[in-house]
Amino acid sequence: MYKKITFLLIVLFPIVHFAQDYTAQWQAHFSYYNIKDVSQGDNKIFAAAENAVFSYDILTNEIKTITTINGLSGETISAIHYSEIYELLLVGYENGLIEIVFDDAETGVLSVVDILDKPTISPNDKNINHFNEYEGVVYISTGFGISVYDLVRLEFGDTYFIGDQGSQVIIEQTEVFEGFIYAASISSRGVVKANVNSFNLIDFNEWVRAAPGGWYNSVETNGDNLYVGRSNRFFYELGDNGLTELVRYDDQTTDVRSVDDYLIVTTKKDVFVYDVAFNLLANVSNSNPEINSEFTSATIGGDYLYIGTIDSGLIKTSLLSPITFDQIVPDGPLLNQAFSLEAVNNNLWVTFGDYDLFYTPSPMRKRGFSHLKDEAWINIPFDSVLGARNLNKISVNPFVENHVFISSFQDGILEVESDVSVVLHDQTNSGLESLVVPGSPDYTSIRQSAATFDRNGLLWTMTGRVQKPLKTYDPATNQWQSFDFSPLILDGLNDEWGFSDIEIDGNGTKWFGGYKLGLMGFNENNSGDKIRAIYTEEQNMPSPLVTAVAVDNRNQVWVGTNLGLRVLYNSSSFFTDPNPTVNQIIILENGVAEELLYQQFVSDIKVDGSNNKWVATIGSGLFYFSSDGQETIYHFTKVNSPLPSNNIVDLSIDSSSGTVYIATEKGLVSFKAGGSSTSDNLADAYVYPNPVRPSFNMAQDKIKIKGISDNVNIKITDIEGNLVAEAESRTNSRYKGYNLEIDGGTALWNGKNLSNNTVASGVYLVMLSDLDTFETKVLKIMVVR
CATH class of the missing domain: 2.130.10.10 (YVTN repeat-like/Quinoprotein amine dehydrogenase)
Known part of the structure; x- marks a missing residue:
């Protein structure tokens, strides 16, 4: 239902547009070993690499990639979030761009450039740090404050600048707890809160300090408790009486989230899983020789824990018995930095x-x-x-x-x-x-x-x-x-x-x-x-x-x-x-x-x-x-x-x-591109696809005659000898709009005759003549319409 409403709004608002799909002629070869963030929903785990995303179906083990070929921008990803209610994947970038992916990009990718194009914010402060979905909107933590995005109308609402005197401050994460929205900031204000139902949240005075000043990088609920983490590695429960120290980790936290009543705390070297009473249920360390990689994020799907790493892709292990580990990485090269x-x-x-x-x-x-x-x-x-x-x-x-x-x-x-x-x-x-x-x-x-x-x-x-x-x-x-x-x-x-x-x-x-x-x-x-x-x-x-x-x-x-x-x-x-x-x-x-x-x-x-x-x-x-x-x-x-x-x-x-x-x-x-090198002779010339079946789009994908020589004449006739198309290497070069074009060692025919009509079903002859050596060869094509 929500998805139908979304698409109706897209039709009604022409200013909204989808990125183009390039799957016909392009292919992506991105690396998926460096995972920036993870999310989960609808029996899938979503993992964001540096500039591409993949989904892993926990029921079928199927992996699907979402890249620039499908319409992503290719910029550096900083955060993702999957909305089960609206069946949308939100992708946030370091430059402030946000993209919304529908149906694993099979329907489209929507680019949202409001933050990216905002001139009053420094380019260095537009980083998307976190998405927090609540009652139809997403609170977006950024390098300048909090922006609100409506998932039903697909449009931005207000932006909250909640630093001292309404200044811009880095917000790492937000959470809604007992009627208040909490924000963990990198500023002297520390953790601040405001009534989530207030109509005046753009007023910085609505936001009051909830925890002492300092650099906080996380705020998250689990069960009836609210937790905050500081950059000094201390982790607290935040209650009416202030902060209660729980633990000091060996490293700073890189990710904190709650999934299915489990609290997951990720540091560079460890992942900790707690229950609603903050009892430790599981701990995964990267000192395990099967892993040997720093962690970035972690989530839960079914009975398994999924851990994002910086150079080993996504690691899957049993939630309550993390003994063996499986690596989940789409096929790709070692790195994106090809030289x-x-x-x-x-x-x-x-x-x-x-x-x-x-x-x-x-x-x-x-x-x-x-x-x-x-x-x-x-x-x-x-x-x-x-x-x-x-x-x-x-x-x-x-x-x-x-x-x-x-x-x-x-x-x-x-x-x-x-x-x-x-x-x-x-x-x-x-x-x-x-x-x-x-x-x-x-x-x-x-x-x-x-x-x-x-x-x-x-x-x-x-x-x-x-x-x-x-x-x-x-x-x-x-x-x-x-x-x-x-x-x-x-x-x-x-x-x-x-x-x-x-x-x-x-x-x-x-x-x-x-x-x-x-x-x-x-x-x-x-x-x-x-x-x-x-x-x-x-x-x-x-x-x-x-x-x-x-x-x-x-x-x-x-x-x-x-x-x-x-x-x-x-x-x-x-x-x-x-x-x-x-x-x-x-x-x-x-x-x-x-x-x-x-x-x-x-x-x-x-x-x-x-x-x-x-x-x-x-x-x-x-x-x-x-x-x-x-x-x-x-x-x-x-x-x-x-x-x-x-x-x-x-x-x-x-x-x-x-x-x-x-x-x-x-x-x-x-x-x-199709411009293969020419051959010395016509001995290995061939046609494909052959036969040409009804499902093949001749006008777009074109029938290819490969292995032709440098200076060749090509005639295509029907079985009765009537000329259908003709080309020569020196005249009918590709990209000139001919029905039969030659591009190096490949000729391309769009299936049309001299009258510019698509040919009927039948057998067609391809007669090749090398104009320098006088070598000839005849090939046959079966066209089925």
Whole structure:
């Protein structure tokens, strides 16, 4: 009944709108190990991770995730609450945003921005600390006071500023007890109370002190008693005669709640469960080797206790006999802070170590890596990576399946076989070398970053702050080779600090970006100059700091910097041109010539099978440009996509599927772009789905012809030979609105004929003709309508 009323109000008030659902083309890959808060209701446990939520059905054990794909914002969650009466999940964020989730997001997600957009409150004070539901409203504890939200009308009521003289104070939690609303504050007022039925609660004078001043972080009832907790770790019963000390915990409480007449007190190291007389019934400690994680929150569902942790997800154990523990975590990577990605043949590797903009490996990141294989995550913790810190760039051996080399910006290169770390290559067992600090001969730091394999299976890798930064390693022979950059780098320690990317073009030239020396090119086979650089304003570089390098299908070098985008069009003359320069891309914006991505921080560039460019930025989201950059096909931001942040850290394209993996500062998502790489011939070309059943939406999802070559003509005819659709690689490119489009190694047909009508049921022939080699192939499609 309440839900029907809610939806009626949504229809009547057009100002209220739901977030968009992106499940058709997007997929979320968030981490669920760090639980911020939990809630329960309707036989479900709800757990909030950093920027996503999952539900666990205690009857069926089913897990459902709710993410930006379903309409969540992707901001950092601080509190959640499930209303059984109204069947709503409230999600509160550190920035003041509140989102209301209906039916596990199957119906929609409603964004409430009143606190977020309130200009009179400092952004640092808008944190949502707690939700307290009472008689159709929710009292929201925030960093500035208490806000009231009506769950029937889905609108805000009053806001109570209850500090001294009506000032703003941090309210950690509220509770209604015996006709009064109590508020635990971080202020000199301590715990205050007011008549919950007063019509003048906006008057701070209505709120009187109920407990001495000080920092209180909890207030909760259980049975006929009211309890408060202070930040000095003391826990009290609050009665008519004031405070009665009950216990002092070893750590501050992180969560206090009452469920089914049980009082649950959570600290970083313990969860305590009490009955209505405050008798201790159960105690769970994180010193148990099966847990070994700090606690954040806890709740009860049925006969089980569910504990949120900071790095082990949700822990389930028997309420009254907590001896064994089960981990409940949706599939996902180790962390949301992905730093580098590498996608190859339906596999994705992710690292979480890093270095800063100045190529400094501080703080040291003791983190493992994650591997997405067969749509399931394999997470390798730090204790299984041979001590390699600050893991960053990933290189996959093209000739050996699941053979991976991961750069460490402190300890060398980690070699991994089938997700098992086998060797840490460092100064003792390889050709790698540490930087040398004068006066500190024992200091060791091997700063490996950019690395890639060439077509012969040779690993090329870059070392920061040494005289010979470029190394090669042959895994087949275990041989190393170093290359001196003395023409550019005279002082190995100070002249160049690190390298962002390394790409190898069709001529065997290695292109890499530096911190001081801009775009560098190296070719060991040159008879003249083997190493050159473009980094000055006279060479049209907006900055010497190159953050991304990509070589496209025409051997043009695309260069990202912290201040914009450049292209080296004639890379073949780079070593012979007396004054090589790069060019900006000029586009017409409303009839005015402008530089593409002027002054934008470009964090990564990737080229897809159609030679189009995916360009990641810090602050402006993700762009997808045509091959020459003149047309913006997509511009994804937090507003129009499931990106949890407009700060894009890294990209990788799986050329076998055309899936684009996008690492942001707040988590990983992927987009089914479809632009797979072309094939050398038509031998492996195929059509899917086949047959095309009535349930398949041809207009939206499109029939795909995969494994086509670079320059191909495609004709689709009916069984009698009548032409239905036709396309050529050089003319019918994707995103042009054709019924039959070609995107790299994939053609997409919307099931319509030359008259723009949907085809009838029947067998259709797909005739492929390679225009360069004259190879042909015929495929059949069965369409059932």
